Amino acid sequence: MHVIHRIAELREALGTGPRPAFVPTMGNLHEGHLALVRQARASGRPVVASIFVNRLQFAPHEDFDRYPRTLPRDSELLAGAGCDFVFAPDEAEMYPAPQAYKVAPPAALGDILEGHFRPGFFTGVCTVVMKLFQIVQPGLALFGKKDYQQLRVIEGMVRDFAMPIEVHGGETVRADDGLALSSRNGYLSASERGEALMLRRQLLAVVEAVRADPGRSTAAEQAAMQALQAQGWQPDYVAVRRRSDLLAPQGDEARVVLAAAKLGHTRLIDNLEF
Numbered sequence: 001m002h003v004i005h006r007i008a009e010l011r012e013a014l015g016t017g018p019r020p021a022f023v024p025t026m027g028n029l030h031e032g033h034l035a036l037v038r039q040a041r042a043s044g045r046p047v048v049a050s051i052f053v054n055r056l057q058f059a060p061h062e063d064f065d066r067y068p069r070t071l072p073r074d075s076e077l078l079a080g081a082g083c084d085f086v087f088a089p090d091e092a093e094m095y096p097a098p099q100a101y102k103v104a105p106p107a108a109l110g111d112i113l114e115g116h117f118r119p120g121f122f123t124g125v126c127t128v129v130m131k132l133f134q135i136v137q138p139g140l141a142l143f144g145k146k147d148y149q150q151l152r153v154i155e156g157m158v159r160d161f162a163m164p165i166e167v168h169g170g171e172t173v174r175a176d177d178g179l180a181l182s183s184r185n186g187y188l189s190a191s192e193r194g195e196a197l198m199l200r201r202q203l204l205a206v207v208e209a210v211r212a213d214p215g216r217s218t219a220a221e222q223a224a225m226q227a228l229q230a231q232g233w234q235p236d237y238v239a240v241r242r243r244s245d246l247l248a249p250q251g252d253e254a255r256v257v258l259a260a261a262k263l264g265h266t267r268l269i270d271n272l273e274f
């Protein structure tokens, strides 16, 4: 496996070979990322993973500075999962000048849920992913369903710009007790780590309530928000949406319930398709 820091070097290494399978990450990898790399490997294409903590998708008060940078450990894990190339540019390589051109998703998808509570987040994500796609030129790109809205936003971008890239959503990988793996779980104290299970429990409660009575979505969302608040969480949203575009379900379309809530200083997100 080659660890490459420069755009020109990566382009040269990939040459005119087959378009690779690509797993973009911000590093501090866990089993969820590695599962995507294994799926990329199974495609038979060369596998590229990127590690870049993208300043553009962090608000000034968020955790850009303290986001863990763990390249040596990440590289070992990626090699073990079958990655061929790690692209790990520094900021000067990715943004030699302030990034003036940006890619913004439509408000109907980009300004709801995560985008409502993190204004500009998806513009930061789309801009860096578009740039990474230009650099890597993948034929297949893999994203985790844990970041469900991000997956939908990227799918939309690829469709709207007619990019010849297949986008694959990998299932959320969970710890044995059900907590969705996340690079940010490392911020949790031991007691918060136990309490963190509450988020998924509330999602399961919403699924159960809505399955029993689809008309009870709003009540179930509110009950989950209240239960989280009662346990000292600060929930941003618990929302039942249709999977296709994350708007409110109109009938019996396939659904997903999504939630974001702060536990202490750590903001967690999770979702369940149902």
Ligand code: PAF
Residues within 6 Å of the ligand: 024, 025, 026, 052, 054, 057, 125, 128, 129, 147, 150
């Ligand atoms: O999901 C992430 O880790 C990031 O949002 C991504 C897609 C690598 C873009 O920086």
